[in-house]
Structure formats: C-alpha cells, structure tokens
Amino acid sequence: MLDEQADPGALNQTGIHQLISPDGHAVVDEELSPFVEDVDDAAILGLYSDMVAIRRIDSEATALQRQGQLALWPPMLGQEASQVGSLRALAVEDFIFPTYRENGVAYLRGASLAGIMSTWRGSANTGWDPHAINLATPQIIIGAQTLHATGYAMGLVLEGKDDVSIAYLGDGATSQGDVHESMVFAASFQAPVIFFCQNNHWAISEPVGLQAHAPIAGRAPGYGIPGMRVDGNDVLAVLAATRWAVARARSGGGPSFIEAVTYRMGAHTTADDPTRYRGVTELEEWGAKDPIARVKALLQSRGLLDADGEAAVTARANAVAAELREGTITMGDPAPMSVFENVYTEEHAILDRQREHYGRYLAGFTPADGTKLEGSLS
Numbered sequence: 125m126l127d128e129q130a131d132p133g134a135l136n137q138t139g140i141h142q143l144i145s146p147d148g149h150a151v152v153d154e155e156l157s158p159f160v161e162d163v164d165d166a167a168i169l170g171l172y173s174d175m176v177a178i179r180r181i182d183s184e185a186t187a188l189q190r191q192g193q194l195a196l197w198p199p200m201l202g203q204e205a206s207q208v209g210s211l212r213a214l215a216v217e218d219f220i221f222p223t224y225r226e227n228g229v230a231y232l233r234g235a236s237l238a239g240i241m242s243t244w245r246g247s248a249n250t251g252w253d254p255h256a257i258n259l260a261t262p263q264i265i266i267g268a269q270t271l272h273a274t275g276y277a278m279g280l281v282l283e284g285k286d287d288v289s290i291a292y293l294g295d296g297a298t299s300q301g302d303v304h305e306s307m308v309f310a311a312s313f314q315a316p317v318i319f320f321c322q323n324n325h326w327a328i329s330e331p332v333g334l335q336a337h338a339p340i341a342g343r344a345p346g347y348g349i350p351g352m353r354v355d356g357n358d359v360l361a362v363l364a365a366t367r368w369a370v371a372r373a374r375s376g377g378g379p380s381f382i383e384a385v386t387y388r389m390g391a392h393t394t395a396d397d398p399t400r401y402r403g404v405t406e407l408e409e410w411g412a413k414d415p416i417a418r419v420k421a422l423l424q425s426r427g428l429l430d431a432d433g434e435a436a437v438t439a440r441a442n443a444v445a446a447e448l449r450e451g452t453i454t455m456g457d458p459a460p461m462s463v464f465e466n467v468y469t470e471e472h473a474i475l476d477r478q479r480e481h482y483g484r485y486l487a488g489f490t491p492a493d494g495t496k497l498e499g500s501l502s
Contacts, residue, residue: 143360148421159364175204178228180441199390205415206384209362221273238451267300274306277315290318296327311348316373324388329401344381356386357415
C-alpha cells in the first residue's frame with residue numbers, strides 16, 4: 125500500500141493499491157492480494173511477455189508513422205501494465221469499449237495487427253468486427269464510449285446475462301459531461317459496467333492537477349459507485365483491481381470505478397510535442413517506475429527469467445513487430461466507393477443519391493492505364 129492522498133472510495137480507503145513495488149519486490153495488500161492468489165509464476169511471465177510485445181507494437185508503429193506509413197499514432201508507452209492487467213481480468217464474453225489508445229488491448233483481444241494499423245493509416249474506419257471479438261471500434265470523441273458501455277451494460281441486465289462491459293477512459297475524459305451522465309445511469313440502474321480510468325497525468329498538454337484537485341476515484345462515490353485507486357504501473361495490482369470490479373458486476377453489485385495511476389511516457393499523439401509542456405525531471409521520476417522493468421526484476425529475483433527466457437520474450441515481440449510492419453506497408457488502399465459502406469444498416473435514399481453523384485464524379489477521371497476508377501458508374 126502506498127501512503128498517498130486518502131481516497132474515500134477505495135476499498136481500504138487509504139492510498140494507492142500496489143502488489144509489486146517499483147524495484148520489483150512483492151507487496152502484500154489485504155484487499156487485493158486474494159484476487160490474484162491463482163496467478164502463478166508462469167502467469168506472471170505471460171503478463172511480462174504481453175507487456176513487452178505491446179511496447180514493441182508501440183515503438184514499431186511510432187517508427188512507421190515517422191516514415192510516412194501511418195497518418196497518426198497515439199503512443200501507449202508507459203501504460204502497458206494498465207492495458208495488460210485489465211484485459212487479462214476479463215472473460216471473452218465481456219464487451220470492451222476503448223478509446224483510441226487501447227491498441228495493446230485490441231491486439232491481446234484478437235484484433236489483427238494489420239487491422240489495428242488500418243485505422244491509423246486511414247484505410248478503414250475500424251480494423252475489426254466488433255461482434256467477433258467483443259471489442260467496439262476505437263472512440264476518438266473523448267468520453268463518448270462511457271455512454272456506449274453503460275447502455276450495453278443496461279441491456280445485459282434486461283437480458284439477465286452475467287457478462288460485464290468495461291469503458292476505458294483517460295483522466296481528461298472525467299471532465300466531460302458524457303462520463304458523468306454515464307455514471308448517473310450506471311448507478312441508477314446498477315449496470316454491470318467498469319469505468320477504467322488510466323490517469324496518465326496529461327490531458328494532451330494540460331496536467332491532471334488542473335482539473336482534479338483530489339483523487340479522481342474519489343468522485344465515484346458521489347454517484348453511489350465504489351472507486352479504487354491502483355498503481356497503474358503494477359500489472360498484478362491492475363489485474364486484481366479489475367477482477368474485483370468484475371466480481372462485483374457479475375454478482376449484481378453494479379458499477380465500479382478504477383483509477384489506474386500511470387504515466388504517459390510518450391507524446392499524446394505523434395502530432396504532439398510534449399517537450400513544450402513537461403520537463404525532463406518528471407520523465408525521469410516516472411521512468412524509475414517503469415511497469416515492465418519492475419516485473420522483470422520480480423521474475424529475475426525468483427529465478428524465473430534467465431537468458432533463454434528473455435530471448436524467447438524478445439523473439440515474440442520482434443515477430444509481432446515484423447508482422448505489424450509487413451501488414452502496414454503492404455496494405456492496399458480502399459476502393460473509393462467503399463466510403464459508402466457500413467454507414468446505415470439498411471438502404472438510405474440520401475446515401476444512394478450521394479453514391480450516385482460521387483460515382484459520376486469519379487467517372488470523370490481516367491488513370492494512366494486507361495481504366496476507370498473502381499466504383500465509377502461508367
């Protein structure tokens with residue numbers, strides 16, 4: 125347990141829950157430890173491998189954007205424990221409503237790497253079928269996904285299902301009206317939804333202290349929702365906290381709010397320059413709390429990660445990066461007329477007219493090989 129600001133909504137009502145210290149030592153937490161008693165050494169090694177893999181996704185995608193292969197990329201550097209720990213606490217039937225930064229969650233959920241990249245390359249509106257992997261399309265509008273997650277959870281109650289929905293959000297989103305409306309409805313209808321806030325300390329260029337003068341999780345009890353602060357750089361603590369929230373939801377206990385206190389080590393997106401609003405000292409401070417380094421230290425202290433084991437983890441990460449790069453640079457452009465697909469579930473007269481007009485427009489252009497553009501009406 126970390127002795128920081130008191131949080132009236134936390135399980136033990138003091139500080140931030142933690143199970144692995146920044147230097148890699150196990151920490152006992154009376155409330156959370158029981159939720160990870162089944163997590164053995166092999167499972168911890170798996171969590172470590174997951175985090176290394178999604179960090180490699182992040183670095184490769186950042187490089188691809190700089191090389192002109194992606195239009196934009198939202199780095200997740202430093203937030204690997206929050207994404208891996210929370211995802212691994214969910215069942216495959218549970219529905220996930222992400223922001224634009226949960227690309228590690230998408231990969232671990234089963235989205236293809238090329239599919240994930242297609243959105244950021246501008247080749248598709250989404251890179252997967254939401255119903256196939258129970259993962260909604262990335263939400264760019266800040267906080268809107270909390271409404272979707274709450275509505276979905278309300279539907280689960282009506283259908284008598286014990287599944288759970290989870291909405292990922294950032295610290296900046298907690299100032300959006302959508303989030304507060306979602307929490308009102310979630311509490312009123314005791315919806316089985318988890319609000320998972322990754323407090324990475326920066327809402328683009330604005331520090332969290334500007335909008336939150338007290339722990340964010342402390343807001344949840346005002347809606348009748350229990351809140352918990354957890355070390356977001358501690359994958360075991362995040363796993364345990366999310367399991368706690370899942371157990372509450374499945375048993376009819378209603379919504380929960382988790383504030384995973386982490387840090388965005390990279391830029392808000394590759395269009396951002398964080399050096400304009402934060403200093404080196406802050407990065408150094410949080411670099412010492414690196415989520416991957418602490419699990420590696422724990423594994424090594426237990427004799428569970430030798431040179432061969434590390435080589436295997438690295439090989440997996442490199443294979444993931446190679447697949448990502450190949451899928452990105454060989455990705456074809458979408459057919460011009462595909463912009464009209466998946467707009468409405470049924471035929472729509474206005475869309476039909478727009479399709480016809482656009483088709484006639486395209487018909488006026490002839491490529492160098494003399495063929496007409498795909499989808500033109502001529």
